């Protein structure tokens with residue numbers, strides 16, 4: 001068996017940074033690519049290529065040159081930025097995905113693709129706990145593109161034999177990278193401000209409940225799903241995975257218990273409507289059954305980890 005070469009597209013982003021660090025820690029061969037250089041100091045030693053995933057020819061050359069066997073497509077326009085520029089978001093999210101799927105279908109070297117979907121595939125008509133199967137009627141540009149992306153992945157799996165694997169991520173919360181323009185970004189920003197100024201102005205309302213996931217659990221989910229035997233995977237589209245769910249009010253309360261005098265004010269903006277269209281939680285029994293999904297970090301632990309990490313980061317600046 002040839003040694004795996006992990007190729008991350010969109011490696012300088014919030015998730016890409018963490019996935020790259022994790023693969024590096026595991027001693028895997030990793031190649032990074034993005035339209036901007038990675039910022040994390042530990043990633044400077046890894047091979048990096050400037051690559052626009054919308055450029056099919058450049059993508060083919062880059063993946064062949066690297067000998068990529070596992071491709072992680074993380075370049076995307078996220079929910080908040082996508083609403084402001086629908087054509088750019090659709091083009092990046094769809095062209096990028098089709099380019100990677102087409103490359104994989106024609107390649108004898110690429111053996112697996114990971115492509116993340118999102119809770120944004122659900123819409124206002126979805127029950128509060130989103131089921132794995134059932135109608136999806138997203139109302140955001142981002143959600144429409146993720147929904148179409150899920151169906152494209154299913155099509156390439158069924159008709160072109162591409163082993164593409166996917167989960168529906170909730171909001172991701174980590175401390176080694178910064179978020180890239182999503183609706184759940186408040187749940188990272190709040191920790192930075194809690195340590196820096198002791199106060200936070202939240203762009204969602206106090207009671208807007210959303211599903212969330214600690215970043216290490218998100219990265220583990222990628223490793224676990226990629227390692228699962230194909231025969232065990234029964235979901236045709238993307239797996240629901242759930243970590244925890246909370247409102248800004250509940251998160252602020254948990255922070256206030258650890259940061260004396262912490263205050264929060266709520267000034268909901270356009271992102272409130274996006275959040276309101278998403279479910280509170282995801283039913284993830286299929287992921288648990290098929291490939292052993294089990295998140296390790298809940299809200300209390302998350303608050304402890306994030307406050308500690310952001311305090312250290314502040315003391316180093």
Ligand SMILES: NC(=O)c1ccc[n+]([C@@H]2O[C@H](COP(=O)([O-])OP(=O)(O)OC[C@H]3O[C@@H](n4cnc5c(N)ncnc54)[C@H](O)[C@@H]3O)[C@@H](O)[C@H]2O)c1
Pocket residue numbers: 009010011012013014015016033034035036051052053054073074075076077078092116117118119168169170171172173178179180181182184
């Ligand atoms: N972060 C979350 O909370 C979350 C939740 C659900 C799903 N996801 C999904 O996970 C994936 C990664 O998200 P993220 O939070 O790391 O996003 P991000 O915005 O932080 O990172 C995306 C990266 O893609 C790069 N990029 C943009 N245009 C590109 C192009 N044309 N070619 C190559 N690279 C390009 C950006 O420079 C950026 O570094 C996305 O598919 C996103 O939809 C993220």
